[in-house]
Amino acid sequence: MTGEEVMAYDYLFKVIAVGDGAVGKTSITLRFSTGTFRESYIMTIGVDFAVKAIDVGTREGTKRIKLQIWDTGGQERFSYVRPLYYKGAMGGLLVFDVTQSESFQNVPKWFQEVKKNRGNIPLVLVGNKVDLPDRKITCEQATELAKKNGVQYLEASAKTGESIEKVFVELSKSMVEYAKQIEKEG
Ligand code: G3D
Ligand code: MG
Numbered sequence: 001m002t003g004e005e006v007m008a009y010d011y012l013f014k015v016i017a018v019g020d021g022a023v024g025k026t027s028i029t030l031r032f033s034t035g036t037f038r039e040s041y042i043m044t045i046g047v048d049f050a051v052k053a054i055d056v057g058t059r060e061g062t063k064r065i066k067l068q069i070w071d072t073g074g075q076e077r078f079s080y081v082r083p084l085y086y087k088g089a090m091g092g093l094l095v096f097d098v099t100q101s102e103s104f105q106n107v108p109k110w111f112q113e114v115k116k117n118r119g120n121i122p123l124v125l126v127g128n129k130v131d132l133p134d135r136k137i138t139c140e141q142a143t144e145l146a147k148k149n150g151v152q153y154l155e156a157s158a159k160t161g162e163s164i165e166k167v168f169v170e171l172s173k174s175m176v177e178y179a180k181q182i183e184k185e186g
Contacts, residue, residue: 009053009066013175014088015168016070018110019095020103024128027158028095029069032168054165056172065172086117091124091175093167096142098127098135098155104142111149122174123151126167131157 017025033050049070055062070085094110096103107125114123125146127137139155146153152170156163 008064010063011172011176011179012066012068013090013172013179014049014068014070015171015175016085016089016092016114017095018092018114019126020097020100020106020110023095023097023100023103024158025093025095026071028093028126028128028156028164028167029071031158031161031164033069052168054168054172056169056176058173058176063176065176067168067172082117086114089118089121090179091122091171092118093126093171094123094151095126095128096137097129098137098142099129099132101136104137104145107145108149120178122171122178123149124167124171124174125149125151125153127153127155128158130155130162131160 017029019025029050033052049068051066051068053064053066056065070089092114094107094114096107098104104127111123114121125142127139127142129135139153142155143153152174154163154167154170156167158164
């Protein structure tokens with residue numbers, strides 16, 4: 001494979017994962033990125049990112065999307081990493097843990113924080129850890145909250161891998177539409 005083939009893509013998007021600590025943001029990022037042969041981690045000021053390219057069906061046919069998925073390295077609590085983290089993000093996963101009610105109750109705060117920093121970038125609400133038996137938040141509750149905020153809701157498990165790919169594919173489709181909209185508006 002030539003270097004050119006490795007580099008070829010139609011879109012490059014920075015993606016962030018937000019949500020309370022321990023909901024599975026790092027696990028989702030790792031599960032998605034390490035399943036492939038092209039992967040890299042770069043350490044910056046407490047922020048890592050993983051890179052993975054996926055092919056996504058859009059209105060203009062199949063597009064190759066290169067995703068640069070940022071992870072806070074557990075420092076999401078600290079405000080000093082936030083500006084760097086949000087800068088240039090084109091989409092995000094808003095993750096909560098279906099077995100931890102508090103992480104779901106904090107979802108509106110995360111919606112607000114993303115909006116404050118990045119306006120209306122596409123988001124997918126992710127209910128993680130559906131492999132666990134003791135869930136507290138139902139699919140209906142989460143779907144309703146997602147609808148209220150104009151985003152899609154998906155249930156996933158970083159542990160089993162369930163719906164992890166789907167989460168990034170759906171987000172990528174939304175980001176392609178969003179990028180086109182921004183381009184049009186100049
Ligand atoms: P964070 O990056 O949002 O802080 P992490 O969350 O990815 O570090 O995950 C926090 C803990 O939840 C980890 O457990 C991790 O293994 C676990 N976890 C993440 N995703 C899932 C999942 O889908 N199912 C289950 N059962 N566990 C999950 P530890 O024990 O290392 O703290
Ligand atoms: Mg983490």
